[in-house]
Amino acid sequence: MSDTVSTVSRRSALRLLGGAIAVAAAATSGLTPPAHALDRPDQAAGPRVEGLLAGLTLDEKISLLHGATDPDSLGQAGYVPGVKRLGIPPLRLADGPAGVRVTKHATALPAPVLLAAAFDPDLAHRYGRVIGHEGRALGQDVLLSPMVNLIRTPYAGRNFETFSEDPLLASDLVAAEIEGIQGEGLVATVKHYAMNNQEQDRMSIDVRVDEQTMHELELRGFEAAVGVGTGAVMGAYNKVNGTFACESKTLLTDILRGRWGFDGWVMTDWFAAHSTKEALVAGLDMEMPDGTYFGTALKSAVQNGSVSERYVDRAVRRILSVMDRFGLLDGSAPPRPDRDAKAGAAVALEVAKAGATLLRNERHTLPLTGRGGIAVIGPTGTLPFVSGGGSAHVVPDHADSPLDVIKSRVAKVTYTMGEDLFGKAIPAASLSPAFDTEAQQVGAGKTWTYDGTLTVSDADEWTFVLHFSAAPTARPKVLLDGEELFPLAPGYGEYFSGGLVSAAPDGLSVRRKTLSLTKGAHTLQITAQGGDAGQLFRLRRITGATRAQDVAEAVKAARSARDVVLFAYEDATEGQDRTTVALPGNQNRLIEAVAAANPRTTVVLNTSSSTSMPWLRSTGAVLQMYYPGQEGAAATAAVLFGDCDPGGRLTQSFPADDAHHPVAGDPLRYPGVDGTEEYSEGIHAGYRWYDAEGVRPLFPFGHGLSYTSFSYDDLSARWHRQGLDVSLTVHNTGPRAGVAVPQVYVGPSPDLQLDQAVRVLAGYRRLVLRPGERRRVTVRVAARTLSSWDAKRHGWALGTGRRSVWVGASAGDLRMRTSVKVG
Secondary structure, three states: EEEEOOOOOHHHHHHHHHHHHHHHHHHHHHOOOOOOOOOOOOOOOOHHHHHHHHHHOHHHHOOOOOOOOOOOOOOOEEEEEEEHHHHEOOEEEEEEEOOOOOOOOOOOOOOOOHHHHOOOHHHHHHHHHHHHHHHHHHHOOEEEEOOOOOOOOOOOOOOOOOOEOOHHHHHHHHHHHHHHHHHOOEEEEEEEOOOOOOOOOOOOEEEEEOOHHHHHHHHHHHHHHHHHOOOEEEEOOEOOEEEEEHHHHHHHHHHHHHHHOOOOEEEOOOOOOOOOOOHHHHHOOOOOOOOOOOHHHHHHHHHHHOHHHHHHHHHHHHHHHHHHHOOOOOOOOOOOOOOOOHHHHHHHHHHHHHHOEEEEEEOOOOOOOOOOOOOEHHHHOOOOOOOHHHOOOOOOOOOOOOHHHHHOOHHHOEEOOOOOOOOEEOHHEEOOOOOOOOOOOEEOOEEEEEEEEEOOOOOOOEEEEEEEEEOHHHOOOOEEOOOOOOOOHHHHHHHHHOOOOOOOOOEEEEEEEEEOOOEEEEEEEEEEEEOOOOEEEEEEEEEEHHHHHHHHHHHHHHHOOOEEEEEEEEEOOOOOOOOOOOOOOOOHHHHHHHHOOOEEEEEEEEOOOOOOOOOHOOEEEEEEOOOOOHHHHHHHHHOOOOOOOOOOOOOEEOOOOOOOOOOOOOOOOOOOEEOOOEEOOOOOOOOHHHHHHHOOOOOOOOOOEOOOOEEEEEEEEEEOOEEEEEEEEEOOOOOOOOOOOOEEEEEEOOOOOOOOOEEEEEOOEEEEEEOOEEEEEEEEHHHHEEEEEEEOOOEEEEEEEEEEEEEEEEEEEEEEEEEEEEO
């Protein structure tokens, strides 16, 4: 049986094919492809749009170019009021990388990084359809998603919101998801254009990157989004080569519109505007969420002649043209549908199972049988980890705990927390004067103060844990020996707790501070404000002694069961980067102790990105589930018990530790020095860096195990005008059905005098094979993938000559090799 497929979704293939052929021809000649459209201020649109534009006053035009307060807010991120007089409806814009973020319930889908792990553009299309359908059902018009920035550093706080370190995979998935979103009538906004690969100093960092690196890596996903007709593009906060992205003519006009032919509108990220004339002329169309620069300031600039009104018209024309395309101007858009929660849940479950990535499985630890009992360990065994923080948070329809799902399948299940996240009461006898640290209620308009001492009986490490009901910026102020324990953090950091769970089971916010305390008395001062609605707070503690007790209880439970399932986690959010690839808190020590007590320990990781694992060799299995959405518990159990094969593969390399990855040891690469960072690794990002430097990762890009086994053979490669056809036979040699993801990698061209990687991902295929089944597949490799960006000619150059072709199960497991002459 022969099976041929390209690495883009079938729905994308026809639309992208013409562009691919044109690029291939241009690449062969070495010439820059001609601009698709000149970006003149007076460029015309359709008659409906031009008619509306002619009828708008200057004030009305400007009102369409910036956000405003929604009088009937649905809890979405942004609002543009429209012009009722002319029948131009308002626009509501919602966050939504993993589901629609409003105040109402929505399907909480798995994080995009888990979706990407399935290596399945068709699944990404269905993922997008769920979001598109629900966005319209929940009253939204524009989705502020998907995010396609590459995973460049393992520390980036939003790695879970995006897809991959590889540009080909990211391009395929973003194109497919956008088609799904917009096929349901919701405008998609690809973000953050461009080079927004970290959260630290994201508002101001100046990314210095060469032209070849930018085009070969980061920009490919945005180009793919434009290729399938994304309605909007969101400009990033950061600078690129000295200019803010939201006022960069190079990015917004020369590349986005001139080279790629983008015909939608460009909006800022929230509060990412920095100028009026410079941004508008460069190609920015909308400021969000308000009109600091594109409101009164823009009107004054037009009236005093410093900005031509033609630029205002150009921006309005772009916005109205997209609205017209989606049927929002003439009422031809389909009626808003009802939510289909059941269908959304089904896709959420399918994605979570398809992206579940089995990193290790020794001694037949998995699948579990349930015989002999199971010990479930870890706080997130009972606290379901649904999604990350920031704009990715969704109000889920439901979220079952993994413990409850496991208990429904196995008669003998024990549970122990292993690590106390929320603390225990401070003994009253240690406080002078004593007060109830468990339930201090401060009335509205009241102030509660405490000035006393805390006496510690033995020197120990203490973690103070503050629970509070007020807004983060109004939380109680706590000072120990004059040091403020919980100072305010900037931005989203206020909603983040260093990777640890930031909310108690009863919903109170949680903050922690760890100190080494000496024996004796310490001054303790607390001030709490009741505010308008009053406030409840608790002050608790965790000590070295209580931690040791928690670990001892976990070890006891592990020894009494045949199998252990230990849930480990890390809470990540927009606005703040991670500080390490290590698990937060006491989790590494907990895993080491439990695995030493029971080698049949499976560690389930609910983490945002790559994680170091100093305990790896002592475990039986490791299952990476990232943030699995509202159906995460059911999906995790399905994989653990073998109801389905773990279908995921890593879309990012996992480093062994903080010292061995592409940005380690060079602060200029990350997080930047004096406001500037340099992408000095060039095109050698992700797995390309590991290949170039000869560094072995903990787990390579593309890695993921199955409950069966596969062999690959009969490799061949054939060049034709559109690229390569790489054919191979995949054989399920094991006893059960399973998922194989053969990956094609291509080596450098001998004819190009340009920097090239040792090898790059050129194609892949997700296959489900029955026991004993053999299937012949052909993976098509596009000419673009075989090309490099020539900065001297400002265009793509086809990499001709004899090139190596590898096929394997990951970037570190390349099982077959051949060569083919290109060009």
